[in-house]
Amino acid sequence: MRPNILIIALAGLVVTVAILKQVVIIVDESEQVIITKFGEYIRTVKEPGVAWKMPFLNTATRFDRRILVSDAPEAEYLSQDKKRLVADPVTRWRIVDPLKFFKTVRDESGARARLDDLVFSELRGEVASHDFVTVIGSKREAIMDTVASNVRTKASDFGIEVVDVRIKRADLPKEVQQSVFARMQAEREREAKRYRSEGEEEANKLRSQTDKERTIVLAQAEQDAQKFRGEGDATATRIYAEAYGKDPEFYRFVRSLQSYELFLGKRSTIMLSADSPLLRYLAGPQAEGAKPPGLDKSLPKVTMAAPTE
């Protein structure tokens, strides 16, 4: 008899589980559920936890409650200044009205298709009213905010709340890239040339400045040197004048004798008159004390006979 009881107990458990499965819905944190009765809407369960439904009569359809993504394929857009732009918009959204969502787009892939269409047309409009550079740079966020708010309004019909729309990539079409590279190359070559010329410019400035300074330093030194030499010459002249001025005639005499010593050498011939005072005693001795003629008259004069030209 005991096995029978057990079998009944087991059967009871299975039946209970089956009924529970029909009656109890476990709604996860990341889910929301709509309950329908043969296609007719009954209610929405947005809170996680346990919900109840009529067994067999009601159907529960689950939807994600989290923020979802739709990554539209790359497409070409034309900016106001007629430049082509390849952009790749990404939309973040969540299902806020599961019933509307279920009625209009059915499921996530349906929603993504609709959203991508909406984003594409909104973005095309926005890009077309801005210049390329502003789409890339300064206005990118503003443009995307506008696109997002427009898409948000339209997508609310699908029970969707659009969190934001962003451009993941915004690039030039492949064939335009090459011309950009060429331009970049030219710009850099120009810059390199500029640096090298600037270097030469600076270097030449420095060198010429250096040469100039050297010339000035040397000239100033020469100036002072000439001044010193002049001072030396002047002082010497004064000293000579003072000394020789005491007896100019004697100076001339002594100085002349010095000159003779200097310039009369082996290659000179001197003609002496026999009656010159020097040779006076050559002819014969005369009375002592006799004055050589003329000596008393004037001081000896030496005149150099310069050769005529």
Add this chain to the structure above:
Amino acid sequence: MSYRQNEPPPFDKELAEQFERASDRFSELLPKLLPIGVALLVILWLASGIYSVNPGHVGVVRTLGKETARTEPGLNYRVPWPIQQVDVVSVEQIRRIEVGFREGKRVHEEALMLTGDENIVEAQIVVQYRVADPSKYLFRLRDPEAALRTATEVALRSTVGSMKIDQVMIEERAKVQDDARVFIQRLMDTYESGMIITEVKLQAADPPDAVRDAFHDVVRAREDKEKLINQAMGYQADILPKARGEAQKVLRESEGYKEKRVLLAQGEASRFLSVLAEYEKSREVTRDRLHLETMEKILPETDKVILDGDLGQRLLPLMQMGTPPVLPATLRTAIEPLKAN
């Protein structure tokens, strides 16, 4: 095959009997064993609710789908599936994603991006993050890592797109990182990711391969410029001190000349004055003496011609000396460099 097929071998009979007996005994035991088996299964099921949470992690417990508790590191218990579920999430571990490259290899379509001045730059970025709010991380955003990757691309391209290429590559790298970090965080907050971006590192911001050489040449050109300037400075450092030295030399020489001139003059003057003082005492004798001494010095060296009387006056014109020099009456001496004629 030594036995016939329709006659089972004798030991089979024994085996069958043994099996029969065992099965009888099992049938008797089954009512006793079944509850034990069930109890074991229940115990196993209950025991499967034991789980451990590692340090730095948090267990998030859902009871019938709804988040009901957080558990601390250590051994913990939950009622097993389908009643309770637990997700263990690290809230301290810093994780990272790479954009523009994967494990050291460049991913071109991710890395190439437009700058604000319509140049193209190749950027690689590493984003580090950790989970700050496990509930949001688990239940508010589908696939948070993918969302972060996308947000990083969005933020980086937006930031780079608002700058010039030189700013991105050189001058403003830190700003690129900061701006990108703030932007990524803002996006991830909007997406209720529960993530905190701890660091954004711009691994590389380089010119694309096609123009890399030209960019490197600019760097070289800048170095060339420095080199040229340094060489000129070297020239300056070499030339100017030399010039100053030379100037000093010229000055010292002239000063020396000045001193020399003065001293020489003083010397000669004092010599003259000394001689003069003696000369004053006996003029004629000194005069004659000086004259004769000089003649003594000169005449041994020179050729001498001694002319008697007026002969000299007559001879001189013949010697093609031009007009005869006016000879001093006292010292009739004609001096002429003989070789000149």
